Amino acid sequence: MTLTVAIGGLGAIGLDVARALDRGVDGLRLIAVSARDKDRARANVAGFAAPPAVVDLPELAQADIVVEAAPAAVFEQIAGPAIAAGRIFVPSSVGALLPRMHLVEQARATGARIVVPTGALLGLDAVRACAEGAVDSVTIESRKPPKGLVGAPYLDQHGIDVLAVTAPTVIFEGNAFDAAAGFPANVNVAAALALAGIGPQRTTVQIWADPGVTRNIHTIRVEAAAARLTMTVENVPSEANPRTGKLTPLSVLACLRGLTSTLKIGS
Ligand SMILES: NC(=O)C1=CN([C@@H]2O[C@H](COP(=O)(O)OP(=O)(O)OC[C@H]3O[C@@H](n4cnc5c(N)ncnc54)[C@H](O)[C@@H]3O)[C@@H](O)[C@H]2O)C=CC1
Numbered sequence: 001m002t003l004t005v006a007i008g009g010l011g012a013i014g015l016d017v018a019r020a021l022d023r024g025v026d027g028l029r030l031i032a033v034s035a036r037d038k039d040r041a042r043a044n045v046a047g048f049a050a051p052p053a054v055v056d057l058p059e060l061a062q063a064d065i066v067v068e069a070a071p072a073a074v075f076e077q078i079a080g081p082a083i084a085a086g087r088i089f090v091p092s093s094v095g096a097l098l099p100r101m102h103l104v105e106q107a108r109a110t111g112a113r114i115v116v117p118t119g120a121l122l123g124l125d126a127v128r129a130c131a132e133g134a135v136d137s138v139t140i141e142s143r144k145p146p147k148g149l150v151g152a153p154y155l156d157q158h159g160i161d162v163l164a165v166t167a168p169t170v171i172f173e174g175n176a177f178d179a180a181a182g183f184p185a186n187v188n189v190a191a192a193l194a195l196a197g198i199g200p201q202r203t204t205v206q207i208w209a210d211p212g213v214t215r216n217i218h219t220i221r222v223e224a225a226a227a228r229l230t231m232t233v234e235n236v237p238s239e240a241n242p243r244t245g246k247l248t249p250l251s252v253l254a255c256l257r258g259l260t261s262t263l264k265i266g267s
């Protein structure tokens with residue numbers, strides 16, 4: 001059986017995933033994409049073996065699987081129709097899901113599924129396993145080059161000029177819910193971690209602006225009855241969008257492959 005795929009957003013994540021699907025993934029066929037600039041999108045897919053249709057966001061819901069890879073601001077325009085139509089919805093802007101958990105209730109009613117990829121993070125299989133038992137604490141420390149944090153609403157609200165930072169500096173400390181609201185383009189990883197583990201209120205987030213690093217570095221620490229986890233990923237920022245690590249489109253692709261593969265590894 002082949003499942004059709006549509007992708008909302010053709011930036012650092014969406015275009016890489018679209019290209020990979022066009023090269024061929026067993027059981028998956030890319031049929032539609034959407035982007036802010038439709039002419040550019042058409043040019044981007046013109047050389048594809050099977051160019052997908054370039055459509056408006058709501059029309060993505062014609063596919064069996066709808067991948068969201070757009071700014072958080074248009075999350076609902078992609079998620080809403082996909083979930084209403086009972087599709088498999090794969091979000092990248094996971095932070096935008098936290099204040100919209102009613103979508104999970106709606107998916108229950110329509111038969112839709114919301115499948116969150118591990119994205120720029122690691123180890124959500126182990127965090128989910130720990131969360132089947134007792135968990136004391138879950139924390140994430142995200143360390144980024146200052147330019148990878150530019151534009152975050154929290155920085156504007158607090159008058160922080162992140163590009164003026166000359167030494168490693170903690171610029172946010174709080175829970176995952178507030179982190180996702182303040183840094184919608186930067187800490188989707190914290191949102192995914194919160195959903196895998198003990199929820200956005202109990203998951204603690206520390207964000208560092210670090211002029212000494214060139215990678216987006218995330219360290220997770222989990223204290224659970226079954227295990228202690230300490231895991232770090234050092235993502236190479238993508239050329240298309242330095243806020244987004246190159247691992248992210250690969251993770252989305254691996255997630256999509258897992259939706260149809262006969263052999264699936266990891267929980
Ligand atoms: N889950 C995770 O681990 C990660 C999630 N992300 C998130 O994934 C999302 C996508 O990231 P990137 O690909 O780096 O973004 P990007 O900025 O490179 O690309 C965004 C795409 O969305 C399109 N777009 C914008 N407005 C649109 C509209 N109104 N209608 C249709 N398309 C529209 C743009 O044309 C562009 O193609 C962001 O919200 C980002 O924060 C990023 C990195 C890791």
Ligand SMILES: O=C([O-])CC(=O)C(=O)O
Pocket residue numbers: 120142185186187188189190216217235243244245246248
């Ligand atoms: O590190 C990355 O690639 C992006 C990131 O933190 C996020 O969006 O959560």
